[in-house]
Amino acid sequence: MSRVGVLVLGPAGVGKSTFCSALISHIQSIGRRAHIVNLDPAAEPSEYEFSVDIRDLISLKDVMEEMEYGPNGGLVYCFEFLLNNLDWLDEEIGDYEEEYLIFDCPGQIELYTHIPVLPALVKHLRNTLNFSLCATYLLEAPFVIDRPKFFSGVLSAMSAMILLETPHINILSKMDTITDEVPKRELKRYLNPDPLLMAHEANERTNPKFHELNKSIAMLTDDFGMVQFLPLEAKNPDSVATILSYIDDVTQWAEAQEPKEPKDELEELDAADF
Numbered sequence: 084m085s086r087v088g089v090l091v092l093g094p095a096g097v098g099k100s101t102f103c104s105a106l107i108s109h110i111q112s113i114g115r116r117a118h119i120v121n122l123d124p125a126a127e128p129s130e131y132e133f134s135v136d137i138r139d140l141i142s143l144k145d146v147m148e149e150m151e152y153g154p155n156g157g158l159v160y161c162f163e164f165l166l167n168n169l170d171w172l173d174e175e176i177g178d179y180e181e182e183y184l185i186f187d188c189p190g191q192i193e194l195y196t197h198i199p200v201l202p203a204l205v206k207h208l209r210n211t212l213n214f215s216l217c218a219t220y221l222l223e224a225p226f227v228i229d230r231p232k233f234f235s236g237v238l239s240a241m242s243a244m245i246l247l248e249t250p251h252i253n254i255l256s257k258m259d260t261i262t263d264e265v266p267k268r269e270l271k272r273y274l275n276p277d278p279l280l281m282a283h284e285a286n287e288r289t290n291p292k293f294h295e296l297n298k299s300i301a302m303l304t305d306d307f308g309m310v311q312f313l314p315l316e317a318k319n320p321d322s323v324a325t326i327l328s329y330i331d332d333v334t335q336w337a338e339a340q341e342p343k344e345p346k347d348e349l350e351e352l353d354a355a356d357f
């Protein structure tokens with residue numbers, strides 16, 4: 084097995100770091116090796132030691148103090164700085180062969196939904212450092228149980244998938260926080276839903292002017308396989324084990340599809356051919 088990079092993505096507070104910890108614990112418990120790469124320059128201390136930590140290169144606190152940037156501009160600056168110093172990352176990651184590297188990403192989703200910094204990093208990990216990559220995108224169960232929010236969540240996940248061009252798994256986090264019977268039953272429908280039916284139900288609560296648009300969004304997200312979710316309860320090792328088996332499956336599948344030559348070389352070849 085080549086080394087696998089698992090990108091852990093999703094809005095602030097959805098449980099990314101908790102999932103990283105649960106995943107590394109599970110991987111280690113089955114006798115395999117994993118490390119966490121912290122890509123959040125504003126990360127809080129974690130119960131797991133980071134094997135690679137962007138804060139050793141640059142921290143948001145320093146950027147905000149020294150450059151007088153706000154938190155969002157500062158974060159973009161940190162990532163641009165990382166992209167200009169990729170040799171640092173290469174050196175830090177260099178020795179971790181035949182292992183899982185779990186990339187704990189910041190919760191500012193614009194970094195992977197419309198600013199090309201994370202896509203550039205992903206390209207580097209795949210093409211230069213030869214990672215098999217898989218993106219996991221977390222949305223919170225209590226958030227998506229509201230149908231219009233469900234579709235806004237899957238659109239953000241889809242935007243990340245399109246921009247990053249990696250195999251992608253959607254995860255519904257904090258499943259254990261839904262304890263009442265009715266919402267619990269409802270929640271099961273969100274794991275593999277009928278998007279048209281859900282759009283129809285969302286339309287019962289939304290402006291009629293947008294009903295056709297809502298239906299089209301539901302169809303589009305369904306076409307991209309975006310409406311499927313794997314359930315996660317961070318404290319339940321079974322749910323983490325299931326997610327790991329999906330990560331293994333999609334990365335192996337993607338590797339079997341990959342062209343042997345790096346993409347850039349193929350593009351050059353094409354250009355020369357014409």
Ligand SMILES: Nc1nc2c(ncn2[C@@H]2O[C@H](COP(=O)(O)OP(=O)(O)OP(=O)(O)O)[C@@H](O)[C@H]2O)c(=O)[nH]1
Nearest residue numbers: 094095096097098099100101190257258260316317
């Ligand atoms: N009940 C429950 N709480 C969870 C679960 N996962 C995370 N949490 C809690 O949710 C809060 C946020 O979790 P984090 O793991 O820090 O979330 P994050 O996405 O890394 O947050 P940012 O780094 O700020 O974007 C913490 O209080 C966690 O304890 C879960 O599966 N169940």
